[in-house]
Amino acid sequence: MAKIAHAAAATAAKPGVDVGFIFKKALISALVALVLFSLMIGVRTEAGPEGQLIYWTRFGDLAGMVGAVFVGSIVVELLRRWWGPVDTPRLMPEGARKTLSVAGRAVAPILLIFTILVPVIFYDQRYILDLGILVLTYVMLGWGLNIVVGLAGLLDLGYVAFYAVGAYSYALLATNFGLSFWICLPLAGILAAFWGVLLGFPVLRLRGDYLAIVTLAFGEIIRLVIINWQSLTGGPNGISGIPRPTLFGIPLVAGENGLAAKLGIAFSPSQRLVFLFYLILALALLTNWATIRLRRLPIGRAWEALREDEVACRALGINTTTTKLTAFATGAMFGGFAGAFFATRQGFISPESFTFQESALVLAIVVLGGMGSQLGVALAALTLIGGFELFRGLDQFRMLVFGLSMVLLMVWRPRGLIGHRAPTVFLERNQAISSDLVKEGHG
Amino acid sequence: MSGNGDILRVDGLTMRFGGIIAVNELSFAAERGKITALIGPNGAGKTTVFNCITGFYRPSAGEISLTHPGGESFRLDKLNDFRITKIAKVARTFQNIRLFAGMTALENLMVAQHNKLMLASGLTFLGLIGAPSWRAAEKQAIERATFWLERIGLKDRADDAAGNLPYGDQRRLEIARAMCTDPVLLCLDEPAAGLNARESAALSELLLSIRDDHATSVLLIEHDMSVVMEISDAIVVLDYGVKIAEGTPQQIRDDQRVIAAYLGVEDEEVEAVEQELGL
Numbered sequence: 001m002a003k004i005a006h007a008a009a010a011t012a013a014k015p016g017v018d019v020g021f022i023f024k025k026a027l028i029s030a031l032v033a034l035v036l037f038s039l040m041i042g043v044r045t046e047a048g049p050e051g052q053l054i055y056w057t058r059f060g061d062l063a064g065m066v067g068a069v070f071v072g073s074i075v076v077e078l079l080r081r082w083w084g085p086v087d088t089p090r091l092m093p094e095g096a097r098k099t100l101s102v103a104g105r106a107v108a109p110i111l112l113i114f115t116i117l118v119p120v121i122f123y124d125q126r127y128i129l130d131l132g133i134l135v136l137t138y139v140m141l142g143w144g145l146n147i148v149v150g151l152a153g154l155l156d157l158g159y160v161a162f163y164a165v166g167a168y169s170y171a172l173l174a175t176n177f178g179l180s181f182w183i184c185l186p187l188a189g190i191l192a193a194f195w196g197v198l199l200g201f202p203v204l205r206l207r208g209d210y211l212a213i214v215t216l217a218f219g220e221i222i223r224l225v226i227i228n229w230q231s232l233t234g235g236p237n238g239i240s241g242i243p244r245p246t247l248f249g250i251p252l253v254a255g256e257n258g259l260a261a262k263l264g265i266a267f268s269p270s271q272r273l274v275f276l277f278y279l280i281l282a283l284a285l286l287t288n289w290a291t292i293r294l295r296r297l298p299i300g301r302a303w304e305a306l307r308e309d310e311v312a313c314r315a316l317g318i319n320t321t322t323t324k325l326t327a328f329a330t331g332a333m334f335g336g337f338a339g340a341f342f343a344t345r346q347g348f349i350s351p352e353s354f355t356f357q358e359s360a361l362v363l364a365i366v367v368l369g370g371m372g373s374q375l376g377v378a379l380a381a382l383t384l385i386g387g388f389e390l391f392r393g394l395d396q397f398r399m400l401v402f403g404l405s406m407v408l409l410m411v412w413r414p415r416g417l418i419g420h421r422a423p424t425v426f427l428e429r430n431q432a433i434s435s436d437l438v439k440e441g442h443g
Numbered sequence: 444m445s446g447n448g449d450i451l452r453v454d455g456l457t458m459r460f461g462g463i464i465a466v467n468e469l470s471f472a473a474e475r476g477k478i479t480a481l482i483g484p485n486g487a488g489k490t491t492v493f494n495c496i497t498g499f500y501r502p503s504a505g506e507i508s509l510t511h512p513g514g515e516s517f518r519l520d521k522l523n524d525f526r527i528t529k530i531a532k533v534a535r536t537f538q539n540i541r542l543f544a545g546m547t548a549l550e551n552l553m554v555a556q557h558n559k560l561m562l563a564s565g566l567t568f569l570g571l572i573g574a575p576s577w578r579a580a581e582k583q584a585i586e587r588a589t590f591w592l593e594r595i596g597l598k599d600r601a602d603d604a605a606g607n608l609p610y611g612d613q614r615r616l617e618i619a620r621a622m623c624t625d626p627v628l629l630c631l632d633e634p635a636a637g638l639n640a641r642e643s644a645a646l647s648e649l650l651l652s653i654r655d656d657h658a659t660s661v662l663l664i665e666h667d668m669s670v671v672m673e674i675s676d677a678i679v680v681l682d683y684g685v686k687i688a689e690g691t692p693q694q695i696r697d698d699q700r701v702i703a704a705y706l707g708v709e710d711e712e713v714e715a716v717e718q719e720l721g722l
């Protein structure tokens with residue numbers, strides 16, 4: 001998606017409004033819409049009272065839709081010309097750029113401090129705490145997938161599979177063997193990483209679109225296995241009664257064994273939420289720390305080199321297969337951690353939580369954030385998940401507004417919120433690398 | 444010329460692509476500690492020979508063997524591509540530069556030291572906890588990279604993205620990157636392409652120093668005859684995938700078939716020339 005938007009933006013960067021080009025593009029879009037919607041909207045089918053097929057045509061609606069696409073395409077193209085990609089320094093004076101870069105550097109610490117303070121500020125607001133936990137879960141998933149997609153450049157459309165493996169690992173280990181969360185957490189990560197390697201072996205020979213399709217299928221297969229392996233996973237009914245996490249053995253409950261009683265303070269249901277909040281924050285920060293650290297190690301540099309040019313990597317004696325596998329396994333491991341957290345937070349899991357939509361959402365977070373950028377991914381998770389909640393009042397138009405804002409965001413920032421890349425090592429100047437040079441990987 | 448022995452032997456190398464025979468029964472040897480040039484008109488099959496030597500293509504027939512100074516021998520036609528660099532210590536550059544454009548010059552040279560650093564970082568685990576041994580190894584790697592950046596005159600651009608460097612600098616950076624893998628044999632595919640006269644001279648000097656100061660033998664594909672004639676110790680000439688001449692620069696300069704091939708004469712005329720030469 002970013003690739004296309006970027007290519008289009010590059011052509012748009014040329015000065016002068018090319019009426020012919022815009023018109024042609026709008027016409028093509030309208031044509032595609034016509035073909036697509038002629039069956040989806042133009043013909044309405046329904047089962048009649050005796051089970052026979054009845055249908056009627058809705059050419060008016062179809063015309064309206066195609067017209068909307070035509071006009072929308074022109075509007076988007078004009079907007080693109082006005083805004084352009086903002087990375088280009090053309091309009092910015094030196095002073096403004098400096099201020100902006102200082103402000104940019106302050107964003108991460110401010111965001112972190114604010115996040116740490118959220119449970120203090122909103123202690124009594126369960127809704128905010130719940131939302132915070134949700135956002136942080138997606139931040140963690142985004143950071144995990146960022147290793148695979150953003151650093152190694154491997155398009156993984158089935159990331160949710162590892163999330164599911166993590167969740168079910170914890171749920172099964174905890175309900176069947178009574179293992180505690182803190183023992184299951186690493187096990188869930190290891191199992192997810194193991195599945196990552198298992199999947200990786202056959203598919204990492206594939207490149208680009210093929211890899212994307214196979215990972216997509218893998219995500220679905222895992223879900224189908226979970227649905228159909230009733231004796232183990234409970235099938236569509238899921239697993240309930242998953243133990244809540246404890247603070248090193250001390251449960252967060254109201255009774256006299258609970259943490260509140262031990263600390264001699266009054267029990268409040270918020271306490272468990274606050275605990276979960278800090279738990280996922282710690283897990284997310286662990287992911288972030290590991291990623292930052294790994295980027296500066298040879299393995300991380302090899303991942304990025306792989307994204308830049310696989311052939312050159314092989315010519316430098318880098319085993320590209322194991323390098324890809326480690327990226328896959330590392331990403332999967334963090335997905336597994338997040339899954340275990342999800343299971344303990346919900347207390348109940350079922351296959352419905354692990355649909356392709358989750359994979360798509362996490363991938364959208366990574367792409368929107370600017371592939372490879374830690375801060376960008378965090379901001380994107382906040383925007384997307386927060387935005388979802390903001391638009392809740394819009395009911396059925398929520399998805400529409402959401403999609404439209406995504407499109408506009410990609411027009412404005414084709415390389416994601418934070419498009420440039422920070423070097424992993426430097427001699428004298430630690431300067432960011434423009435997004436135009438950084439590749440997105442192709443397999 | 445001292446008898447150092449051959450570092451690389453190519454025997455009956457044939458490479459077919461469907462019906463096309465890009466390289467046909469090619470045999471030659473490259474002497475240790477020498478610069479051997481592989482020349483020939485466009486499409487002669489030079490890059491294909493390189494791709495066979497460095498494992499990017501598996502030859503249709505023939506043997507390629509490499510002998511280390513210690514006497515250890517490797518069959519390159521049987522090794523996997525990345526092992527050829529990792530174990531057999533053959534490094535290469537590409538005709539169309541393949542730097543990691545979005546990484547800095549320094550990072551490019553760090554990636555080239557991957558295998559060494561991977562061991563030093565205890566397969567990442569020692570590195571994750573920041574063990575002192577890893578820190579020392581990393582510092583050493585940066586020093587080595589800095590040495591090469593200085594050597595190619597790019598130290599002040601160490602922190603710039605490789606894709607932002609001028610063309611000539613990119614060519615030299617690619618050579619430095621290949622050298623950072625500690626090769627015994629360096630294969631360069633048209634390193635002087637697109638360089639101006641001053642840059643070509645600097646390149647010649649760099650290649651001579653690689654041969655003399657870094658104990659690395661060089662296999663060189665080049666169209667720029669001034670560079671080839673100036674620095675090569677031996678020249679192999681290919682045309683239509685067949686070796687048509689082999690010898691010192693002086694011998695090649697005077698060879699009738701090479702002149703005919705290079706003058707780009709029509710096919711019938713080549714036949715005429717060949718008949719003239721009694722072939």
Ligand SMILES: Nc1ncnc2c1ncn2[C@@H]1O[C@H](COP(=O)(O)OP(=O)(O)OP(=O)(O)O)[C@@H](O)[C@H]1O
Pocket residue numbers: 460463464465483484485486487488489490491492538
């Ligand atoms: N992967 C391939 N598939 C099919 N044909 C190929 C392939 N690689 C090379 N060839 C063919 O082999 C022949 C030799 O190509 P090669 O690139 O080795 O020539 P070259 O000597 O390097 O030429 P130049 O000086 O232009 O770089 C050409 O006819 C080319 O079309």
Ligand SMILES: [Mg+2]
Pocket residue numbers: 489490491538
């Ligand atoms: Mg070539």
